[in-house]
Amino acid sequence: MLAIDVKNLTKQFKAQRNREGVKGALKDLFRREYNEITAVDDISFQIPKGEICGYIGENGAGKSTTIKMLTGILVPTSGEIHVNGFVPYKEREKFVRGIGVVFGQRSQLWWDIGVIESFQLLRKVYRVSEADYKSRLDELVQRLQLADLLNRPVRKLSLGQRMRCELAASLLHNPAIVFLDEPTIGLDIVVKTEIREFLKSMNQRYETTILLTTHDLQDIEALCSRVIMLDDGKVIYDGGLEELKNRWGKGKEIVFQFTSGQELFALQALTAGLEVAWSQENEYVAKVWVPTEQANLSEVLSRVVGVMPIHDVKIIETNTDDIVREIYKSGSAKGKIEL
CATH class of the missing domain: 3.40.50.300 (P-loop containing nucleotide triphosphate hydrolases)
Incomplete structure (x- = not known):
């Protein structure tokens, strides 16, 4: 009804x-x-x-x-x-x-x-x-x-x-x-x-x-x-x-918390060949940005989780505010959104 x-x-x-x-x-x-x-x-x-x-x-x-x-x-x-x-x-x-x-x-x-x-x-x-x-x-x-x-x-x-x-x-x-x-x-x-x-x-x-x-x-x-x-x-x-x-989210961010200290270059080596971007808060916490169109989230997780000593993992999606702002910034959503 x-x-x-x-x-x-x-x-x-x-x-x-x-x-x-x-x-x-x-x-x-x-x-x-x-x-x-x-x-x-x-x-x-x-x-x-x-x-x-x-x-x-x-x-x-x-x-x-x-x-x-x-x-x-x-x-x-x-x-x-x-x-x-x-x-x-x-x-x-x-x-x-x-x-x-x-x-x-x-x-x-x-x-x-x-x-x-x-x-x-x-x-x-x-x-x-x-x-x-x-x-x-x-x-x-x-x-x-x-x-x-x-x-x-x-x-x-x-x-x-x-x-x-x-x-x-x-x-x-x-x-x-x-x-x-x-x-x-x-x-x-x-x-x-x-x-x-x-x-x-x-x-x-x-x-x-x-x-x-x-x-x-x-x-x-x-x-x-x-x-x-x-x-x-x-x-x-x-x-x-x-x-x-x-449809509009540009990617997701994975936050890894390790049980022991890790070097940034070692993490980057694990995902060699994938178009992702690593950053470190400290030796125990690192983030990797996974663009939707260039890399696969499960592939990144499988390469890291099976090798590194991990205490916790969080996956952060693109915020809805950012998505809507991007749509309006482009001037028109018609080219991206099909009704």
Whole structure:
């Protein structure tokens, strides 16, 4: 069953073109000229029920515009959208009862009243029964550690505390789909980890579908098995995170920890003929970089492990941040990524 079904979705905006000088400004008063900007350009994708999907791209790639269309805030210029079986911008009242939304830089809580009062107002907005509300609230308060925050005004919460409350607010009505737009922006690593663990457990327990947009690719690595990548309003990659790593990762690094001291030249001799690069932290720890296209990881391991006295071995993959940065640095991923 599909939670989200998007076909040939396009969104265009008109932006006023300002002419230079005083004469230009006077002309703009009487006859304005506009440029047409395509923020989302004929994209299609499907997300099954219960999937956590990462939706990534640079600033201006079209991520937030897509989310706003999926949540019914914006009307598409063309194309089709079905979310939870509804057309978001046509069936607003029924549609919003089945979704939760967290925008990292915008709040759905009332600034000057206590958190619990905001929750009670949202209960009425979403028409949640008292029994369901109490049961859901008790679970969220326990899981997100909100007991000490409920009676505080939102303006007196730290960013991390507010984001935990924002998550709870978006989940009070037990939505089938949750849209998260930069949910961990500006948070410290401890709070980020807590939120990631909570989202994973919620997905596993309730099969909640999650569409996550973020610039923090550690969120993607921790939560998502699938990634949709946008560039200039177009989908340039839609597939597994591991496939993205394998296709774009330039290689892997093997870290050897030896039980006795080793010379760098001896290690280099073991891998003679292989295009690898050795470096040493000290006589007991050495690293070897294995380029994906030039050398075989298992061949390097077999040459070293069978000969040297080894205490520990670690294999470090290319970081997702580095991969995505490399894709965008190239200017276009079209030559490398096949849809």
